[in-house]
Amino acid sequence: MKTKQKKALVIGGSMAGLFAGNLLFRADWDVTILEKSSVPLVSRGTGIATHPGLIKALDAAGARLGQQSLGIDTDRRFFNTMDGEILAEMVVPQQMTTWARLLNVLVQAFPAAQYHLGQNVTQVWDGDNQQPARVHLSDGRVLEADLVVAADGNRSDVRRKLFQHPPLRYSGYVAWRALTPRDQLSPAAQEFIRDGFGFQQVPGDQMVGYAVLSPEDGQVGVNIVWYRRTDPEQLRDILTDAKGVHHPEGIPPHLLRPDVVQWARTEARRMLHPAWAEVVEKSREVLVQSINDGWCDRMALQRVALIGDSAFVARPHVGQGVVKAAGDALAMVECLSKDGLKVPQALNEFSDLRVPVGHLAVKMAQQMGAVIAPPNAEMAEWVQYFTDPINLIRETAVEIPGVAHLV
Numbered sequence: 001m002k003t004k005q006k007k008a009l010v011i012g013g014s015m016a017g018l019f020a021g022n023l024l025f026r027a028d029w030d031v032t033i034l035e036k037s038s039v040p041l042v043s044r045g046t047g048i049a050t051h052p053g054l055i056k057a058l059d060a061a062g063a064r065l066g067q068q069s070l071g072i073d074t075d076r077r078f079f080n081t082m083d084g085e086i087l088a089e090m091v092v093p094q095q096m097t098t099w100a101r102l103l104n105v106l107v108q109a110f111p112a113a114q115y116h117l118g119q120n121v122t123q124v125w126d127g128d129n130q131q132p133a134r135v136h137l138s139d140g141r142v143l144e145a146d147l148v149v150a151a152d153g154n155r156s157d158v159r160r161k162l163f164q165h166p167p168l169r170y171s172g173y174v175a176w177r178a179l180t181p182r183d184q185l186s187p188a189a190q191e192f193i194r195d196g197f198g199f200q201q202v203p204g205d206q207m208v209g210y211a212v213l214s215p216e217d218g219q220v221g222v223n224i225v226w227y228r229r230t231d232p233e234q235l236r237d238i239l240t241d242a243k244g245v246h247h248p249e250g251i252p253p254h255l256l257r258p259d260v261v262q263w264a265r266t267e268a269r270r271m272l273h274p275a276w277a278e279v280v281e282k283s284r285e286v287l288v289q290s291i292n293d294g295w296c297d298r299m300a301l302q303r304v305a306l307i308g309d310s311a312f313v314a315r316p317h318v319g320q321g322v323v324k325a326a327g328d329a330l331a332m333v334e335c336l337s338k339d340g341l342k343v344p345q346a347l348n349e350f351s352d353l354r355v356p357v358g359h360l361a362v363k364m365a366q367q368m369g370a371v372i373a374p375p376n377a378e379m380a381e382w383v384q385y386f387t388d389p390i391n392l393i394r395e396t397a398v399e400i401p402g403v404a405h406l407v
Ligand SMILES: Cc1cc2nc3c(=O)[nH]c(=O)nc-3n(C[C@H](O)[C@H](O)[C@H](O)COP(=O)(O)OP(=O)(O)OC[C@H]3O[C@@H](n4cnc5c(N)ncnc54)[C@H](O)[C@@H]3O)c2cc1C
Pocket: 011, 012, 013, 014, 015, 016, 017, 034, 035, 036, 037, 041, 046, 047, 048, 049, 099, 119, 120, 121, 122, 151, 152, 153, 154, 156, 157, 175, 177, 225, 289, 307, 308, 309, 310, 316, 319, 320, 321, 322, 323, 325, 397
């Protein structure tokens, strides 16, 4: 007789939740994903740099790319000044995709009937060796499971309430993001960018830009991420909408005040090479995100695992967010599949494996961001190191060994 399937509940239906859901499903768990959003998650207009480990992790999770490419291949990285001088250039083959394209392939791999929107988890009880874990929802239901995976992102309630981990720490800078179809850029801008991975940097200010495939229509777009040192008072103003409401956890693009968007576009013309400034100028919308650090000392409590950004948030310079979420899910399912281990023991093994990886990603990202962050004597050597364009373009968004948890 087939043994009873173990039941898993996954909180959060984004990158980490879908990697975990797909891997657990393929390891014969009865798995349900609970996503707070009442509508399907859609594009955040953001580009994602891929790595070989990410492609392998997608394959392990059962996500099939089919005939469609994941993104745009680039093999040229270059560092330009405001007036177009190229200070450094090198060949680094990489594929650039979008957040939405990755999400689509992960959603398609997961059984639709087990993915539930509009499920807001309000409380989690971690259970123990004998008792199942319990999940409370805002509609009053209480669900039980052998395993609960908290993949509820960088503002995770589970991280805060159950694990009592420290809150996120603001880095001292924000990222402005813009995406414009490539064919809407002037011939001069297209010729300058040439589907390369571009960098521009002065102290307190760094821009990276690259081509991506638009998930909606398959067109090529040019995406930029522009980091700018921003003091907390200025940040508060940027995150306050036209009605005076402050959005400390992130402001939706449509609520950014017109004067703030106009200021960002004017600043782009003042600070960036005209090709990159054009991307900001012509972008349908402009996004802004505060850049934070998040870390913890354990990723498991009894029957509850913390994965992805709910456990560690590494600044985007290392480009590890998605591959780290995948690696967490792979390590967790590997530990859960070991013979003779109960769920709490398996999750402890998983936590011991992944906590050092999370710390490494956060530390490397802080070192890379030191050039942009407010001055800090302890980071002086890293400021000097990453001020050198060669070091910057060689080390940004390359896979950190071990993060994908694949050999
Ligand atoms: C500027 C910028 C650039 C980046 N560039 C890259 C890059 O190039 N490469 C890369 O790999 N990564 C990059 N990242 C990071 C990457 O986007 C994240 O690491 C990744 O999306 C984290 O996935 P996640 O599933 O852990 O969290 P999230 O994507 O935040 O998902 C959490 C989900 O949980 C849901 N949820 C929250 N609370 C509840 C609840 N109570 N009940 C039910 N559901 C809930 C949310 O609605 C959400 O869908 C970048 C990030 C930024 C800010």
